[in-house]
Amino acid sequence: MSQTPSNYFLPDPSPWPIVAVASVFSILFGAALAVNGLFPGGIFIVLGFALFSYLLFSWFGDVVRENMAGLYNERVDSSFRQGMIWFITSEVFFFLTFFGALWYLRNVSADWLTGKGYLAGTHEVLYNQFFSVWPRTGPGLKEEFTPMKAWGVPAFNTIVLLTSGATITWAHWGLKAENRKLLIRGLIATIFLGLLFVTLQAWEYQEAYQQLNLTLKSGVYGSTFYILTGFHGMHVTVGAIMLAAILGRSFKGHFTPENHFAFEAVAWYWHFVDVVWLGLFIFVYML
Amino acid sequence: MNHATIAHAHEGGHHGVPHGWRRWLFSTNHKDIGTMYLVVSLIMLFLGGGMAMLIRAELFMPGIQLLQPDVYNNLVTNHALIMVFGAVMPAAAGMANWMIPLMIGAPDMALPRMNNMSFWFLVAAALMLVISMVVPFLPGGGTPVNTGWTLYPPLSVQVGMSMDFLIFTVHLLGISSILASINIIVTILNCRAPGMGLMDMPIFCWSWLVTAFLLIVILPPFAGAVTMLLFDRHFGTSFFNAAGGGDPQLFQHLFWFFGHPEVYVLLLPSMGILGHIIPTFARKPLFGYQSTVGAMLAVGTIGLAVWAHHQYTTGLSLAAVTYFMIGTIVISIPVGLLVFNYIATMWRGAMTFETPMLFAIGIILMFSFGGLTGVMLATIPGDIQYHDSYFVVAHFHYALIPGALLGLYAGVFYWLPKWTGNMYDERLGKIFFWMVIIGFNLTFFPQHFLGLAGMPRRIIDYNPMFTEFNMISSIGSFIFGAAHLVFLYVIVKTVRGGARAGDQVWEGAKGLEWTLPSPPPFHTFTTPPQIKLAQSEA
Structure with missing residues (x-):
């Protein structure tokens, strides 16, 4: 430099x-x-x-x-860093919206539809056959579906993403130790795990549509399941593309232990996507 | 307030001034981008204002005269969206672009290319909005968006394809504002001149720091909500559909989680502008700088947690509405603190009454009035009476026209000499001010009575018993509208020439921006100024 x-x-x-x-x-x-x-x-x-x-x-x-x-200079570098942090903050609130919607639909709207409190009379007249369980659709949709199980592909995918969080840290160590081989191997492993995750997710969607009859039209369960996992999968895909760009730049030897903000920005983003998945696994699949 | 002395100010730079259309389309200069923001907001102001004139012309008499009901509802919707997103927010962003780097001694915004991208996203959003308005008039275009700016389902699920264009308009606006907010926060936190601490910063910068933070928090949920709306419309999801286990109320919560803090997004930059104008023309430092900053932070944070006062009549539980009532009323404490700090700044000041100061005083009076009707509306039993009536229309126009729009007008008169190097015509400025005051109050004051008498909002026709007040209101609105022709004339005249403005345009003005020539050169503070602050004034 x-x-x-x-x-x-x-x-x-x-x-x-x-x-x-x-x-x-x-x-x-x-x-x-x-x-x-x-x-x-x-x-x-x-x-x-x-x-x-x-x-x-x-x-x-x-x-x-x-x-x-x-x-x-360092000031410019700091502007980039702070900019990335605030961008990820806005992304956090984007995902919180959908987690919030999931919470609301599972709790508050369930209370309304099952006639809690002063709504008991309305419930008796409108939907007296409707009781709140989760997963569910609503009082107007009769189609049956099977919910997605947590302890199959999703649990494996959790391991895949968590491992990818480790491999990108490994790559970062390589970068800081000026060990380009380790950097490149770590990045390739991370990209591979990311793509594996997306592939398994696509396979899971196919299963859901063909075997479980779980579709976007499956009431609130289907709606929240697909919008949360779908936006997350989109972010993993974008993250993998960003990692590929970083890999290309690593081959060209662009990064030094002092100057590699692009790498760190992508790593932050990747960890963010990782954390969102943990939330998904707990609130969408397990609970 | 900071009283700054500059040891070293280096102007001009190694870059020349770019020429031709590239200077504007490809701009990376905060002053040029600020100017473009301001010009676009002026165009949108006239577009949204023209819609308001049509609405008031239609309401001049009972019966349906000029417009079809669907078109009327579409005008009501787009008037709101254009004024909020097209006029007020871009004008505030334009002033932030122009003034924040000058105030904190930064060479430009922290991320200049992204700054340009935020601006053009706004233009793209405006284009998309116009498409959504035009589409219903094309063959097979479906119904216009007739939901009001709140876009509540299930009506918004049933609207024709113009709603899809509106949904993507929201996405474009969201991207624009989030990028602009990131830029403003990073500029303020990272690019202040050495020696300027956060608590030495001019109050306008503080107001925008809080505003930008709010925008980053509230826009993603709005984008998420309209995305769910898009899915409900086209992909068979049930987020807002009770038959599938969803709830239209969910949209209302998400919308108002955005919509209520949005009020403070509109309000705070204008309050920041007043925090400069009042000390300047009272020739006293701002009273209670620290408490003013604290009040802004409090308004921002409490404002994030009171949204459901817009939903009192929807059947929320008593515990919920009670919480939202108390939270909402609590906000009047920091807002009141702002107002009292500004009044105290004027106390025993050597005041003069140039146009910006006239606006500032008018704002304090009329905005307080809007705030008081706000407390009335925040009270549940009262709100159940006033809900969805013209009282609400009168309330939020009293809050937003003085609180946001007039504050920006004050800013225009205050800074126009700095931006252009020319003084505006003080006599015309005062004529504009009085036309605004008379027109505005004549328009909206009678609407309180209409609302209390039971006239509902958002309808094209009304009971003949409401005729007189509606006529007064419409006449007032035409005066208010005509005032803006004077406004336009003053701006054009000032841009084209006039008495030269010195560096220190206003005798009592303090801050780095007044140490620069008027207009400032293309690049300013390429080497940061050294700042020694007089702490005793804080």
């Missing part, structure tokens, strides 16, 4: 932010059309993702070049 500049780095005008907005707009515009069964929706989504991938290479490419040129 060259000499640290004393001034805070100010980037020149950059086309990437507005390209990022255009690509996300295209994806969401396409999605709004697609959910209504309108044909060009899919095209906008595909174009949006293509533009978004191009953008990621370009924008992060700029950042990597600036970093390698030694334009960033």
Whole structure:
């Protein structure tokens, strides 16, 4: 690393932010059309993702070049770190929303539907055959389904993700000890475990749809099960892509024991996804 | 308040000023991005205001004259969304962009490219919102969004595809605000000039620090809620459907967990602006700086835990509504503290009454009035009477127009000379102020009576017994609307020329921003200023 500049780095005008907005707009515009069964929706989504991938290479490419040129001082590094922490904070609240919804639907809405307190009369008239158990649908859905068991694939997946948390720490040790072989092995193991997790999750979804008749339409159990595990799986996938980028940069030897914020940011994100899974395993599968 | 002396201020930088359209589209400069935010918010203000004019024209007389009921409901919905997300929040964000780096002696926002991305996400959201309004007029476009800005299911599940565009509008707005908030927090925590502690920071920065934190906490749940709505609409889930074991109330909780703190998101930046204007024109330091910061923190944190006072009439348990009532009333303590600190700042000050100060005093009076009707509404037995009536409409317009919008107008008059280098026309500023005060009160004061007499909100037609007050209200709203033509004229005139403003635009103003030329050069504080603070003033 060259000499640290004393001034805070100010980037020149950059086309990437507005390209990022255009690509996300295209994806969401396409999605709004697609959910209504309108044909060009899919095209906008595909174009949006293509533009978004191009953008990621370009924008992060700029950042990597600036970093390698030694334009960033500790203040800039600290801005990146704090930014990542607040981003993960917002993600925490995103997941808390769905955990909160699960809690509400299992407890509060159960009280309303089973006629607790002053609602007893309403319950008697409207749904006197409906009693609150979990897992359940609601008083208006009669279709049967089998809930997902915790002690099969989900328990194995818990071990997979926890192990991946260990392997990424192993890679970090390698990085700090300037042992590039350990770094690369650790990263490859982490990516492999992440992909294994996603594959097993996809297999589990297939089982649920084909064997258990557990679908998005299976009342609140199906709704909360799929939205929580689905958003989590999406985050694991994004995390695996980020890890792959870090692996590529490790092959190029970009990281030094002093300067490897990108690695740490991805590691934080990975641990965050890990913790969310523990919550999922307890509140969605076990309880 | 900080009284700063600068040992060393280095202006201009190694980067030249970019030219042409690239300067704006690809901008990484906090001043340019701030300007773009302000221009967009002005456009949205006129769009949302035009909708308000249509609504009041329709309500001038009983009966249905101008609009179809669905279109009327759509205008009510979009008026709210545009004013909240398109006018007030971007204007506050624009001022944050312009002023926070100048106030804390930072060279720019901490993450300049992400700053630009937040702004363009806002533009994308505005575009998506316009699409959602246009779609129902196309063949096969379905019904317009007629739910009101709260988007409650089951009605929002039944609306046509324009609701999907609105859902994605919310996602875009959420991304925009979260990125902007991250940037503001990081700038404030990481980029202050050496020697400026958190408790030496100008109060506007504190107000935005609390606001940005609130946004990071409340926007993800809103995004999550509309995502569940999307799934209920198209993928057969049952989150808000009692038949599948869900509950429409869940959406109300999630919405108001966002929606109530959102009020403080709108309010706090304007309160921060007042914390600069009042000391400047009273020529006294802010009274009780520490308690003002504490009050803002208290408003932010308590504000996160009182959302269900919007749901008193939905059948929540007595224990729940009692808790939410007490929590809500408790908030009036820190809000009252803010108001009293501002009044105490004026006490025995050498006051002058330029336009920003006139607005500040008007805000304190009218916002307190809105706060008092808020306490009335927070009281459960009262609320059961006032709920969903025009009293509520009058209340939140008294809270939000003075509390948020007029505070931003005050900020515009206060900082416009700094931004442009030209003084605005004081006579026109005062004409604007009085038109606003007369128009606003004439519009919304009679609505209290309408509500207490039983006129419900969100309907296109009303009982003829409500005619007189509705006519007064509509006439007031046209004065209020016309005032904004004066506002636009003042802004355009100031941007194009006028008396030169010196560095220290206002005699009594303190802070780093007044040590810079007006307008400040493209890059400021590329080398951080050294700050020696006069602690005794805190």
